[in-house]
Amino acid sequence: MxxxxxxxxxxxxxxxxxxxxxxxxxxxxxxxxxxxxxxxxxxxxxxxxxxxxxxxxxxxxxxxxxxxxxxxxxxxxxxxxxxASHPQQAVLQRLEHLQVPMAVLTNNGALMVQALPRLVPGLFPALHGRVFCSADSGLRKPQPAAFTRVLDLLGAAPAHTLFVDDLFANVRGARAAGLHAETVRDGRGLGKVLKRYAIL
The missing domain is CATH 1.10.150 (DNA polymerase; domain 1)
Structure with missing residues (x-):
């Protein structure tokens, strides 16, 4: 895929x-x-x-x-x-070397868009303009509409999108919206998912 x-x-x-x-x-x-x-x-x-x-x-x-x-x-x-936000270095190191486009979807207020470059500076500028919060629309994960709205804005197809979250409820919501979705909580877990989907 x-x-x-x-x-x-x-x-x-x-x-x-x-x-x-x-x-x-x-x-x-x-x-x-x-x-x-x-x-x-x-x-x-x-x-x-x-x-x-x-x-x-x-x-x-x-x-x-x-x-x-x-x-x-x-x-x-x-x-x-x-x-209060401790970077998961093993996760970030894997992401910083990927060629596939990335975006963020988080159940947070608008200030998170400004804060995220401080929290994970190594992922910017790749994520610039690609951070989406629940505050943007009032839609929250795991609502399927929260995912489809972001993909519509990015011009991305659900069938060609992979979403990762630490909460399985959100993974279920993404799958209901037609995305591929997996539970990830650490660098090892992310590595397995990236390998499974042949993302290098």
């Missing part, structure tokens, strides 16, 4: 994400408690609203700042996300 596009998840594939580390980093940077950050970001539903596209990046940061009584800019937010 011919694979013309490799579609990638972020958290759990490109990086290992530790939410507690992000909360702690943001708390220290803003001189507030971790409990206050947890409440402002997650318990309030603010993070979910950003991920769904209900709030753009600027509004999200403004509301986060209001909840914490601090000014929160994109640089501070990105630094906290970076501190």
């Amino acid at each position: 011919r694979i013309d596009l490799l579609l990638l998840d972020v958290d759990g594939v490109l990086v290992q994400y530790q939410r507690a580390q992000r909360v702690l980093h943001l708390a220290r940077a803003l001189d507030v408690t971790a409990e206050a950050v947890q409440a402002a970001l997650y318990d309030s539903g603010l993070e979910a609203a950003h991920d769904s596209g209900a709030l753009d990046g600027a509004t999200y940061l403004t509301q986060l700042g209001e909840r914490l009584g601090r000014s929160v800019d994109a640089q501070t937010w990105t630094a906290a996300r970076q501190a």
